Amino acid sequence: MSRLSRILLSVAVALGVIQVAAPTAQAAVPNRWGFAYVNVPAGVPSLSHQAGSWPSGFNVSVTPGVPGETIVRFPQIAGFGGVVHVTAVYDGPAVCQAAKWMPVGPDMIVYVRCHQFGGSPVTVPFTVTYSESSGPMTGPATSAFGYVHYDAGIVTQYNSAGLGNIVSVLGVGWYKVTLPGLGFTAAAGNLQVTAVNDLAPARCKVVMWAPGSAAQQAEVRCFNAANTPQNSGFSFTYQRERNINGRWVPPKTYAYTFDHTPSNVGPYAPAPAGVNFNSQSAINTVQSSGTGLRMVTFPKVGFAQDHVQVTAYGNTADYCNLQMLWNTFSGIATVRNVVCWNGTTRVNRASFVSYTSTL
Structure with missing residues (x-):
């Protein structure tokens, strides 16, 4: 959100034009959260891959904006602040970013923009998550x-x-x-x-x-x-030892890994164990599916509704996305694949991968 947008939003909140639900004292972490896999240009995206802290009976909805832009409405979780993460889900050199987010009435609105390498706007599927936290955090001392x-x-x-x-x-x-x-x-x-x-x-x-x-x-x-x-x-x-939104029990099923050795054809379990965490004490593995393609397996945690985010690692301008939608079967979540790019060429690069279910 730009500085001007924040100033205008602050004035609107102060005047009561926009009502924002204030987090309660000693609130649980997170105060509010939501995620979605956006696979449609308008309407309600995949119900198997959206969830949030809104009451039952509500769903995420999306509308198109300017070229390459999708406006995501997370229902009933209007807040002020928090963070947004976005990952393109596309078998091509495209990138998605957050443009801004803001409360509108009871809802949190997130503007997501995607572009091809080089900058041309493009509409592609993506994952998006929003969360806001305050107050102390409960859970294991190691978290x-x-x-x-x-x-x-x-x-x-x-x-x-x-x-x-x-x-x-x-x-x-x-x-x-x-x-x-x-x-x-x-x-x-x-x-x-x-x-x-x-x-x-x-x-x-x-x-x-x-x-x-x-x-x-x-x-x-x-x-x-x-x-x-x-x-x-x-x-x-x-x-x-928390999921991407900061939640802990629930969900009981989440995992993350750091694929720091993409030259390893695998399957291998990244070490030390702390960077390859699985909430059900299973062992996550990573292996090559081809140049620039890394398949990540998260055992015992794969259940709908669920979510994945990916971030590239390394001192280059290269970037990583999801090649296609992940799948779950018998409790196993399989990300096939994380795909990394140098410009428009697939390359083997390190990445962080985070998976969560709502269970």
Whole structure:
């Protein structure tokens, strides 16, 4: 969301033009959340792949906007802040980003824009998730959760240790994110990053992750549609033994992995175990399906309604998406495939993959 949009929205809220449900004190994490797989240009997208904290009887709906834009309406979960993540689901070099999000009446509206490599608008399927958290987090002492929405400054944030997150600018389109208090004794957890830009095509990725005992630190780099570094807003989420929205029991079935060795044809289980977490204590595996194609298997957690997000890793302008919709069978979720691109050419690249069911 642009600075002007935030100012206008704040004024509208103050005047009572837009009513926003205030989170209760000591609210559960997250206060509100929703996700969807958007496979239609208008109407109600797949019911098997949408869920949220709204009351029963409501569904996600979408309408087309400007070329390449889809307006997603999450019902009855209007909030103020939070983060949005988006992943294109398409067998081609396309990227989807969040343009902005805002409450409209009781609903949360998210504007998603997709473009081909090079910048031409394109309408493709995508996954999208929104969540907002506040207050203390319950769960195992080993779990942690934090996020940042950055746009020339921190717009909104959450840190389960109750500390303030930090974003430093290292160069054009190059940022360092620090989540104090969310450190661990070994590498553990998962990262997701999405470009947030309502002015131009953009994409962002993780280029460095330095987990430590005191804090989680990562570097994010953002690019324009032709691989040139570009200043951009972004959403950044860190999850450890929580699902992508920060939830814990429910859901009991979620998993994530860090495919840090894409040259390994596999199947292999990424190590250490903390980056390859499965809430049912099963072993996630990754293997090659061809150049630039990585099949990820999450055993014992695969049930509808469910959701997947992918983020590329590595100090290049390359990017990763989902090649097609994942599938579930007998409790196994199979992501076939994560597909990574250098421009318009498939390449083997590292990636973070996060899966969750609602069960």
